[in-house]
Amino acid sequence: MTAHSTPPSRSRRRNGGPSHSAGRRGRKGPLLAGLSALALLGAAGIAALEWTSAKPGGTAAESGAGPATEPAPDSPATTTPARPLTPSDPSSPTASPSPSASPSVRPEIPATGPGTFTVAPGSGTGAGQGRTLRYRVEVEDGIDLSAPDVAEQVEDVLADRRGWTADGRSAFRRVSSGPTDFVVKVATAGTVDKICGQFGLDTGGEVNCNVAKNVMVNLKRWLLATPVYAKDVKAYRALIINHEVGHFLGHGHVGCPGPGKPAPAMMQQIKGMRGCAPNVWPYDEQGRYLTGPAVP
Numbered sequence: 650m651t652a653h654s655t656p657p658s659r660s661r662r663r664n665g666g667p668s669h670s671a672g673r674r675g676r677k678g679p680l681l682a683g684l685s686a687l688a689l690l691g692a693a694g695i696a697a698l699e700w701t702s703a704k705p706g707g708t709a710a711e712s713g714a715g716p717a718t719e720p721a722p723d724s725p726a727t728t729t730p731a732r733p734l735t736p737s738d739p740s741s742p743t744a745s746p747s748p749s750a751s752p753s754v755r756p757e758i759p760a761t762g763p764g765t766f767t768v769a770p771g772s773g774t775g776a777g778q779g780r781t782l783r784y785r786v787e788v789e790d791g792i793d794l795s796a797p798d799v800a801e802q803v804e805d806v807l808a809d810r811r812g813w814t815a816d817g818r819s820a821f822r823r824v825s826s827g828p829t830d831f832v833v834k835v836a837t838a839g840t841v842d843k844i845c846g847q848f849g850l851d852t853g854g855e856v857n858c859n860v861a862k863n864v865m866v867n868l869k870r871w872l873l874a875t876p877v878y879a880k881d882v883k884a885y886r887a888l889i890i891n892h893e894v895g896h897f898l899g900h901g902h903v904g905c906p907g908p909g910k911p912a913p914a915m916m917q918q919i920k921g922m923r924g925c926a927p928n929v930w931p932y933d934e935q936g937r938y939l940t941g942p943a944v945p
Contacts, residue, residue, distance in 0.1 A: 756793075756872055756873075757793075758837075758868055758869050758872060758873075759791065759792060759837050759868075760837060760838055760839055760854075761837045761838065761839025761840060762789045762790065762791045762792060762836060762837040762839065762840050763789070763790050763791055764789070764836075764840050764843070765789070765790045766787035766788060766789055766790065766834060766836070767787065767788050767789075767790055767796045768785060768786070768787050768796065768825050768826075769785070769786040769787070769788070769796040769797050769799065769800030769823070769825060770796075770797065770825050771797075771800075771825055772822070772823055772824045772825055773800070773804045773822060773823035774822070775820055775821070775822040776804075776807060776808035776814055776820060776821055776822070777808075777813075777814030777819050777820030777821055778814070778817060778818070778820055779817065779818035779819055779820050780818070780819075780820065781820040781821065781822050782819065782820065782821050782822070782830040782831065783822055783823075783824050783827070783828065783829045783830050784803075784807075784821060784822075784823055784824070784829055784830060784831050784832060784833060784864075785823070785824060785825060785829045785832045785833070786799055786800040786803050786823060786832075786833045786834075787832060787833070787834045787835070788834075788835050788836075789834070789835065789836040789837055789840055789868070792835075792836075792837060792868055794835060794868075794871075799833075799835055800823060802883070802886060803823070803833050803890055804823055806886070806887045806890045806891065807821040807890065807894065808821070809887070809930070810932075810936075811930035811931070811932045811933065811934065812891060812930060812931060812932070813891065813894060813895065813898060813931055815931065815932040815936050815938075816931075816932075816938070819898060829862070830862065831862045831863070831864055831894070831897050832862055832863055832864065833864045833866065833890065833894075834863055834864065834865055834866065835866045835868060835871055836865060836866070836867070836868060837867075837868050838852075838854040838855065838867055838868065838869055839854070841854075841857065841858065841865045841866075841867045841868075842854055844858075844860065844863060844865055845858040845860055845865055847860070848860035848861065852865075852867065854867075854869075855867065855869065855870070855919075856870065856919060857870060857889055857892070857893055858893070859893040859894075859896040859897050862897075864890070864893040864894060864897060865893070866889055866890075866893070870885070870889060870919075871886060871889065874886075875918070875919050877918065877922060877927055878927065878929075884927075884929050885929065887929040887930070888914060888918065888929035891914040891929060891930060891931055892914055892915060895914060895915050895931060896915075900915050901915065901943060902915055902916065902917055902943070902944045902945065903915045903916055903940050903941040903942060903943055903944060904916060904923065904941045904942045904943075904944045905922065905923035905924055905925035905941055906925070906939075906940070906941035906942070907924070907925075908924035908925070909924065909925070909926060910925055910926065911925065911926050911927075911928035911933065911939050912925035912926060912927060912928045912939075913925075913928070913931070913939045913940050913941050914928070914929060914930060914931040914939065915931070915940065916941060917944075925941075
């Protein structure tokens with residue numbers, strides 16, 4: 650929307666000096682009053698013609714008469730973010746665009762944390778066949794996540810029929826004490842970088858990793874996913890777990906098997922889909938393993 654000045658109306662011009670003068674001379678006779686009124690209308694017409702002629706291309710801003718500035722994306726002056734217009738009601742051609750819902754608030758995500766963790770209490774039921782891998786779920790202290798909620802989501806992912814249990818030899822059971830085969834840790838980017846960096850991996854404050862017995866989940870990815878999965882964050886969480894647990898099971902990275910085909914869970918989808926369709930599971934509904942060409 651371009652701001653511009655509203656032209657003065659004729660009624661405002663009639664309230665100026667000439668009309669007052671004409672009113673005072675009205676007592677001298679109808680002829681003088683009529684001549685004054687004609688003169689006033691002529692002057693108003695000339696002024697209106699001059700205002701219209703000065704703006705042949707629309708408003709001054711639309712014609713490029715001066716620079717237009719916008720606040721920076723993170724500027725505190727930005728109180729109402731821009732939003733796309735919604736179509737008007739077809740039954741009411743003159744209706745104004747419908748207001749959109751209030752914009753979602755981006756969660757506060759701490760860059761780093763204390764490096765200490767809360768263990769999700771209790772234990773889960775086992776899922777899968779074969780050797781049971783015992784795992785623990787932990788959430789870094791000081792972040793606004795519930796350890797039991799995270800544990801429930803991880804359990805659901807590892808128990809899904811499209812997950813790693815579909816290989817017929819992997820089984821999982823969550824525990825909160827005793828020996829474990831691996832630990833799923835949701836942590837701030839700084840803590841993930843520190844733990845992954847101890848094993849020579851550079852996660853750059855952005856990505857997850859699997860090192861030793863640790864499945865490290867970056868809090869930013871857990872909360873925001875990636876642009877491809879921004880509208881289905883829960884699905885991306887499944888991809889995180891399947892991908893990093895897949896590394897723990899010995900699976901390496903693979904590429905896209907072909908345009909339009911499901912992206913393998915072991916594909917680094919955060920780097921681009923390469924023509925593949927979004928997919929977060931190692932196996933499809935028919936129990937077929939989804940993979941692609943091996944990549945470093």
